[in-house]
Amino acid sequence: ALTIGIVGLPNVGKSTLFNALTKNDVLAANYPFATIEPNVGVVNLPDPRLDQLAELFHSERVVPATVSFVDIAGIVKGASEGEGLGNQFLANIREADAIAQVVRGFTDDDVVHVAGAVDPRGDLDTINTELILADLQTLEKAQPRIEKEVRGKKTDPSVLAAVNEAIAALSEGEVLSHVPGLDLAALREFGLLTAKPVIYVFNVDESVLTDASRKAALAELVAPATAVFLDAKIESELVDLPADEALELLQSTGQDESGLDQLARVGFDTLGLQTYLTAGPKESRAWTIHKGAKAPQAAGVIHTDFEKGFIKAEVISFDDLVSLGSVAEARAHGRARLEGKDYVMADGDVVEFRFNV
Ligand code: GDP
Numbered sequence: 001a002l003t004i005g006i007v008g009l010p011n012v013g014k015s016t017l018f019n020a021l022t023k024n025d026v027l028a029a030n031y032p033f034a035t036i037e038p039n040v041g042v043v044n045l046p047d048p049r050l051d052q053l054a055e056l057f058h059s060e061r062v063v064p065a066t067v068s069f070v071d072i073a074g075i076v077k078g079a080s081e082g083e084g085l086g087n088q089f090l091a092n093i094r095e096a097d098a099i100a101q102v103v104r105g106f107t108d109d110d111v112v113h114v115a116g117a118v119d120p121r122g123d124l125d126t127i128n129t130e131l132i133l134a135d136l137q138t139l140e141k142a143q144p145r146i147e148k149e150v151r152g153k154k155t156d157p158s159v160l161a162a163v164n165e166a167i168a169a170l171s172e173g174e175v176l177s178h179v180p181g182l183d184l185a186a187l188r189e190f191g192l193l194t195a196k197p198v199i200y201v202f203n204v205d206e207s208v209l210t211d212a213s214r215k216a217a218l219a220e221l222v223a224p225a226t227a228v229f230l231d232a233k234i235e236s237e238l239v240d241l242p243a244d245e246a247l248e249l250l251q252s253t254g255q256d257e258s259g260l261d262q263l264a265r266v267g268f269d270t271l272g273l274q275t276y277l278t279a280g281p282k283e284s285r286a287w288t289i290h291k292g293a294k295a296p297q298a299a300g301v302i303h304t305d306f307e308k309g310f311i312k313a314e315v316i317s318f319d320d321l322v323s324l325g326s327v328a329e330a331r332a333h334g335r336a337r338l339e340g341k342d343y344v345m346a347d348g349d350v351v352e353f354r355f356n357v
Pocket residue numbers: 008009010011012013014015016017074106107108111203204205231232233234
């Protein structure tokens with residue numbers, strides 16, 4: 001499964017957030033035979049449509065999609081120079097498919113800030129600089145080899161062009177994911193850190209959570225990347241509360257959705273994922289696919305035999321199914337479509353596959 005690596009300077013609230021993520025761990029509940037890794041937190045992707053389907057189909061259970069977060073121990077200044085555990089940190093980040101960077105926005109005199117003061121912009125710069133330096137190192141080391149391979153016609157010249165363009169951008173202090181027109185696909189083999197999609201998680205006080213203009217100012221620091229605002233301490237309390245009390249606590253801080261739920265949604269989207277739905281008396285379930293996946297690939301997520309023997313997908317949009325009330329009614333009204341192998345799955349498709357065994 002795709003994972004999001006949680007990074008950030010020391011004392012910004014990573015462990016607090018990660019504890020909330022693991023306390024909320026759904027893996028044990030839904031997948032009793034899965035191995036539970038201590039540094040992985042799995043959270044449900046919130047999807048109210050599943051409850052509606054479960055009601056309609058009298059499903060015994062609901063199985064939402066999930067998002068996995070990996071705790072990557074604190075990055076420090078000098079990590080790219082291999083000081084201390086630096087190299088191990090970077091290797092762990094390299095394995096993540098996206099990065100959630102936690103940035104401290106809360107003030108608390110009892111919690112020391114590594115740089116002496118709460119300074120979101122400075123913290124962002126510190127981490128970005130380390131990631132940029134690490135990528136520069138990777139590419140500068142690879143460049144002579146790639147040049148040789150291009151001369152020997154073993155590697156396409158487009159790779160060398162992308163390497164040189166990336167080195168130039170990194171030297172200017174730019175992160176690769178924001179360089180317009182850069183051929184990131186040509187750079188895939190290098191596992192570059194700044195090419196990964198990033199979500200910025202601002203760990204802030206209630207006073208910021210309820211202040212739209214302060215949030216906008218922080219969001220601007222990281223635009224066009226997505227910013228999520230939460231209070232890690234409150235998040236760790238929310239997961240221990242029954243649903244109604246949790247909602248009450250959230251609303252008292254001016255929110256209608258928990259930070260973890262927001263993080264799950266934004267993370268799922270940032271990973272380039274979407275879901276389709278199945279429904280029946282046994283379960284109503286969301287299945288994870290890549291955006292743009294076609295019907296046979298989607299079927300393959302349920303079972304490889306479904307992909308191999310794919311014939312058709314019977315697709316009803318969630319809205320049609322709910323407003324018409326049943327599959328039979330949807331069919332009677334011509335709202336159940338039979339789609340073939342080139343059909344590109346849409347969000348909210350409720351699907352039943354037809355296949356040969
Ligand atoms: P890490 O080093 O990034 O993992 O940071 P921790 O999660 O260990 O947090 C460092 C300290 O800050 C701990 O004492 C936390 O209780 C505290 N802390 C974390 N999040 C918040 C927050 O949102 N507000 C306040 N006031 N303190 C927090």
